[in-house]
Amino acid sequence: MKALRLKLYQQTACYKKPFAFKVSETYPLPPYSTVKGMLHAVLEADSLIPMKISIQGRYDTLATDYQTHYFFKKDNTNEFALTVAGLGIEREMADVTTMPIYMHMLYDVELLIHVQAEEDVLVEMEKKINSSTTHLSLGRWEDLVRVDECEIVELTACEDEPFLNYNAYVPMEIISDESHFAYKLNWTYRIVKGVRVWDKIPVGFVLAGEPITEYEELSVDPQGDLILFP
Secondary structure: OEEEEEEEEEEEEOOEOOOOOOEEOEOOOOOHHHHHHHHHHHHOOOOOOOOEEEEEEEOOEEEEEEEEEEEEOOOOOOOOOOOOOOOOOOOOOOOEEEEEEEEEEEEEEEEEEEEEOOHHHHHHHHHHHHHOOOOEEOOOOOOEEEEEEEEEEEOEEOOOOOEOOOEEEEEHHHOOOOOOEEEEEEEEEEEEOOEEEEEEEEEEEEOOOOEOOOOOOOEEOOOOOEEOOO
8 A cells, every 4th residue: 555655844834724713723733625735736636636644743833923914895896905004105995904813823844744545646746746846835825835755655554552753633533542632624525505515524633642542454654654544
C-alpha cells in the first residue's frame, strides 16, 4: 500500500473555523476540506478525486492579530473596499462598512500529511508539487507553504503499540482512553436546493506522545510515523 508523504512548513497560518465571525478562531491543524482543496488545486482538477488524508503537525505558538474587515451591505454597488489610512484622504462609503476582528494565527507550523489515492493520481501529485513554479497556500491565501518533503512511500502494518510523533486528527472509532478534543471536520459537500451542505468526519485532536491503543489496522510509513486515515 502506497501513500504520498508531505512535510510542509508555514510561517503563519489561520485555518478558520466555520461560523467564527467576531473572532477568527483557527483549528490547531488544517481540516480535511482545506487540504483536499489545496491538493485539487495542485492537480488542476475540475471534479472530485477520491482520496484518503491523514493530517498531523505542530506549531510553536498562537498569537492574536487585529484586523479591519470590510463588509458590503448590498449585492450591487459601485463602491469598493480600499484603505486610504495615512494618505490624508477622506472617503465616505454608504454601501461598505468595516468591523475590527481579532484573528488567531499559528506561528512556525510543521505539517505531516499522508495522501492515499490511485497510483497515477499520487504520481501526478508528486510530480506537480516537486516541479511547481508557483506558490502553494493552505488556509488563507497569504498563508504560504514551503514543501520540505514530497515522496511516494510504501506503508506497512503497525505491529507494536504506537505513539504519536506529532499532534494529530485521530478518527473517533480508534480513540479509546486517549485524551482528546472532539471536532467534526468538513470533508466533502453536496448542493441541496442551492445550498452547500457539508459531510463531516468526527475526529479527536490528540497531542503528540499519546499512545494509540486501538491500532490493529493502522499503518506506518518508513520513518515510523502513524497513518491515521478516517
